[in-house]
Amino acid sequence: MEDLEQFRLETREWLEANCPESQRQPMQREEQYWGGRRGKFPSEDAKVWFERMRDKGWTAPEWPTQYGGGGLTPQQGRILKEEMKRINARTPVYGIGIWMLGPAVLEYGNEEQKQKHIRAIVNGETRWAQGYSEPGAGSDLASLQCKAEDKGDHFLVNGSKIWTTAADKCDWIFCLVRTDPDVKKQEGISFLLIDMDDPGVSTSPIPLISGESEFCQTFFDNVKVPKENLVGELNKGWSVAKALLVHERKLMAELGSDSPRPILVPNAAARLYLEFEDGKIADPRLRSDLVDYDMRMQAVALTHFRTFEEKAAGIRSAAALVMKYVGTEAEKTKSELLLAIMGSRGLGWEGDAFTDQEIDTARLWAMSKAMTIAGGSSEIQLNLIAKNVLELPQS
Amino acid sequence: MALVLTEEQRLLQDTAKNFLESNAPVGALRKLRDDHDPLGYSPDLWRQMAEMGWASIILPEAYGGLDFGFLGLGVVLEESGRTLAASPLFASGVLGASTIILGGSEEQKQTLLPAIAGGELTLALALEESNHHRPTHINTTATVQGDEVVLNGSKCFVLDGHSADQLIVVARTSGAERDSEGLTLVLVDRTADGVTCQRTILMDSRNAADIQFANVTVPAGNIIGQIDQGWAVLEPVLDRGRVAIAAEMMGIALEAFDRTSEYLKEREQFGAVIGTFQALQHRSAHIQSEIELCRSVLLQALSTVDDAPSELPLLASLAKTRLNELVKLVTNEAVQMHGGIGVTDELDIGFFLKRARVTMQILGDSGYHKDRYATLCGY
Numbered sequence: 001m002e003d004l005e006q007f008r009l010e011t012r013e014w015l016e017a018n019c020p021e022s023q024r025q026p027m028q029r030e031e032q033y034w035g036g037r038r039g040k041f042p043s044e045d046a047k048v049w050f051e052r053m054r055d056k057g058w059t060a061p062e063w064p065t066q067y068g069g070g071g072l073t074p075q076q077g078r079i080l081k082e083e084m085k086r087i088n089a090r091t092p093v094y095g096i097g098i099w100m101l102g103p104a105v106l107e108y109g110n111e112e113q114k115q116k117h118i119r120a121i122v123n124g125e126t127r128w129a130q131g132y133s134e135p136g137a138g139s140d141l142a143s144l145q146c147k148a149e150d151k152g153d154h155f156l157v158n159g160s161k162i163w164t165t166a167a168d169k170c171d172w173i174f175c176l177v178r179t180d181p182d183v184k185k186q187e188g189i190s191f192l193l194i195d196m197d198d199p200g201v202s203t204s205p206i207p208l209i210s211g212e213s214e215f216c217q218t219f220f221d222n223v224k225v226p227k228e229n230l231v232g233e234l235n236k237g238w239s240v241a242k243a244l245l246v247h248e249r250k251l252m253a254e255l256g257s258d259s260p261r262p263i264l265v266p267n268a269a270a271r272l273y274l275e276f277e278d279g280k281i282a283d284p285r286l287r288s289d290l291v292d293y294d295m296r297m298q299a300v301a302l303t304h305f306r307t308f309e310e311k312a313a314g315i316r317s318a319a320a321l322v323m324k325y326v327g328t329e330a331e332k333t334k335s336e337l338l339l340a341i342m343g344s345r346g347l348g349w350e351g352d353a354f355t356d357q358e359i360d361t362a363r364l365w366a367m368s369k370a371m372t373i374a375g376g377s378s379e380i381q382l383n384l385i386a387k388n389v390l391e392l393p394q395s
Numbered sequence: 396m397a398l399v400l401t402e403e404q405r406l407l408q409d410t411a412k413n414f415l416e417s418n419a420p421v422g423a424l425r426k427l428r429d430d431h432d433p434l435g436y437s438p439d440l441w442r443q444m445a446e447m448g449w450a451s452i453i454l455p456e457a458y459g460g461l462d463f464g465f466l467g468l469g470v471v472l473e474e475s476g477r478t479l480a481a482s483p484l485f486a487s488g489v490l491g492a493s494t495i496i497l498g499g500s501e502e503q504k505q506t507l508l509p510a511i512a513g514g515e516l517t518l519a520l521a522l523e524e525s526n527h528h529r530p531t532h533i534n535t536t537a538t539v540q541g542d543e544v545v546l547n548g549s550k551c552f553v554l555d556g557h558s559a560d561q562l563i564v565v566a567r568t569s570g571a572e573r574d575s576e577g578l579t580l581v582l583v584d585r586t587a588d589g590v591t592c593q594r595t596i597l598m599d600s601r602n603a604a605d606i607q608f609a610n611v612t613v614p615a616g617n618i619i620g621q622i623d624q625g626w627a628v629l630e631p632v633l634d635r636g637r638v639a640i641a642a643e644m645m646g647i648a649l650e651a652f653d654r655t656s657e658y659l660k661e662r663e664q665f666g667a668v669i670g671t672f673q674a675l676q677h678r679s680a681h682i683q684s685e686i687e688l689c690r691s692v693l694l695q696a697l698s699t700v701d702d703a704p705s706e707l708p709l710l711a712s713l714a715k716t717r718l719n720e721l722v723k724l725v726t727n728e729a730v731q732m733h734g735g736i737g738v739t740d741e742l743d744i745g746f747f748l749k750r751a752r753v754t755m756q757i758l759g760d761s762g763y764h765k766d767r768y769a770t771l772c773g774y
Contacts, residue, residue, distance in 0.1 A: 267772065267774070276774070279774075294768070303688050305398055326687075382677040392670040
């Protein structure tokens with residue numbers, strides 16, 4: 001405990017000395033740094049801040065030091081997070097390399113892969129995309145058809161991946177590919193790392209109902225991938241994928257809490273957009289909807305805390321398994337409620353007639369529809385709860 | 396604040412579970428109902444509960460209590476919800492005892508609390524006057540005449556009112572009907588002259604009564620707390636009661652849901668166990684999610700009683716509303732998923748359905764608490 005207190009003091013001192021003032025201010029989405037060959041720093045300060053954190057290994061604080069990570073314990077990692085939050089320090093580099101691929105390579109990769117890819121992620125040299133879903137394989141992910149044929153010294157990859165976030169800006173993509181078409185669908189899948197610069201890889205953006213998006217479809221046309229890029233054993237990619245999905249769902253459940261711009265919440269919106277009578281919202285139905293929402297969100301927040309406490313106490317709980325479902329459904333409810341509260345002011349899509357916040361709200365409303373689909377739809381979450389928590393029989 | 400139970404609390408929960416499963420299963424409530432038992436609970440069971448210290452959990456040590464906190468009380472109430480155990484634990488051990496703890500004089504505490512803890516004395520709170528929980532809409536009057544108080548009026552939905560030894564009557568000493576100012580709490584012997592008590596038979600086969608007071612005269616020393624200032628005591632008592640009943644409701648929901656899940660795993664139709672049907676799986680998984688949310692709310696509310704009383708009004712209304720909604724959802728689904736057998740009296744599930752409806756009305760329905768929560772949030 002004393003050591004942790006010491007660590008906290010040192011961390012606080014270091015952050016005070018090394019985090020530039022400009023990197024302690026709220027950030028617009030355009031100011032996020034995502035690394036990679038095409039990555040651009042929004043400012044000189046952002047570069048300095050990133051490099052200082054990188055040199056400490058604190059872009060991936062809890063990864064082993066031999067691959068460039070910070071080597072912190074989970075407790076120290078939490079302290080670092082708390083101390084950064086305390087001064088509103090910006091995240092120096094974003095990326096699903098750090099959130100998702102890194103942990104998977106550390107767990108399933110061989111020494112060579114760790115040396116090559118982990119360090120590059122820590123150093124912000126590579127930006128990664130995720131290649132899971134396909135046009136014909138969404139909720140039924142295991143039915144994926146993008147195939148990798150064994151050609152002796154390499155795999156030959158053909159097919160396409162959809163919902164590959166920012167693939168047009170990424171250097172590498174990790175993919176689930178079919179390596180054996182003749183066995184049970186989960187058993188013929190492998191986990192492959194593909195260089196986006198390889199001949200035959202191309203991308204095309206996908207506009208969403210919320211407008212422009214970072215999502216792309218990525219195509220593989222006779223792409224030659226070296227054998228050394230296989231992570232884990234051949235045909236055992238499904239277990240790597242499942243481990244990764246857990247990370248993704250955790251991120252989805254927490255989304256919204258790390259927003260670049262202050263977002264309107266229903267309680268505040270009510271004060272801006274609704275009539276009050278005697279201190280109460282005049283419209284009884286909206287008042288009732290708002291209180292339902294506030295109560296639900298308080299319950300969700302408390303459950304969130306409970307999952308932390310249970311984890312710390314070593315209790316295996318069902319609460320964590322329902323969070324993706326309840327968290328994303330609540331986001332959808334929130335967006336619908338905001339629109340109802342704002343009336344026609346919640347309909348603005350672009351232009352000067354509406355405030356940025358109003359337009360953000362409308363776009364987020366459309367975007368919220370994706371939250372209960374991405375990362376395993378609500379229906380899939382309910383299947384999982386029925387199977388893993390309730391242990392209901394499977395047909 | 397704690398959102399996980401301590402080792403001691405879990406031990407108490409195990410003890411309560413084992414005891415209630417053996418000594419107060421749902422069959423015991425069924426028997427009380429079928430026998431038209433005049434008391435409506437087993438005095439022998441209540442004596443054993445008191446011996447195990449259940450009536451003393453939230454009482455201060457100075458008055459024979461265990462001072463084990465509301466989280467401890469919560470696990471016992473939750474288990475008693477699972478078996479629908481009929482006992483004065485809620486009416487006397489929570490509402491009665493809390494009133495004395497929060498409002499009683501030193502002398503009242505000395506005489507009453509050890510007797511409550513030992514199970515020898517039972518109290519009931521005579522509060523409601525209409526068909527909805529409106530704790531300040533009080534027309535029953537208390538008139539101070541010298542060193543005596545005279546009570547007139549009528550009360551309904553008095554939990555354990557027909558069996559309690561003494562009644563805590565919420566009466567008006569001044570102010571208009573809806574004022575929270577001007578309320579006074581008075582302790583009255585249930586068998587005193589002028590008290591007419593009529594037991595009401597409710598759907599849950601538990602105990603409640605309508606009670607009339609006609610010129611009931613008691614010593615002024617029976618007043619609990621200050622004249623006209625009863626609300627300052629009553630409001631936190633009600634909030635404690637709301638959180639406590641929410642704990643019982645959690646037990647009701649869990650047991651009804653567990654029984655239903657078991658049924659889904661054994662009942663076959665169309666050549667398959669019905670638990671394999673996605674229509675039922677998704678509804679069950681949704682219920683599980685709601686249970687998880689309610690679990691967090693309940694734990695927070697219980698620990699708020701002891702750790703952060705200033706936040707109790709908000710948490711109590713949150714907990715009561717969320718648990719109201721939960722027991723309604725779960726008991727309705729429990730009956731529906733059981734199909735035909737679910738609507739027979741032979742199956743116990745109907746007892747959970749009916750007890751749930753009564754608990755939903757105890758100390759405020761969702762409409763009442765949503766309004767209160769919104770008001771506390773400033774809208």
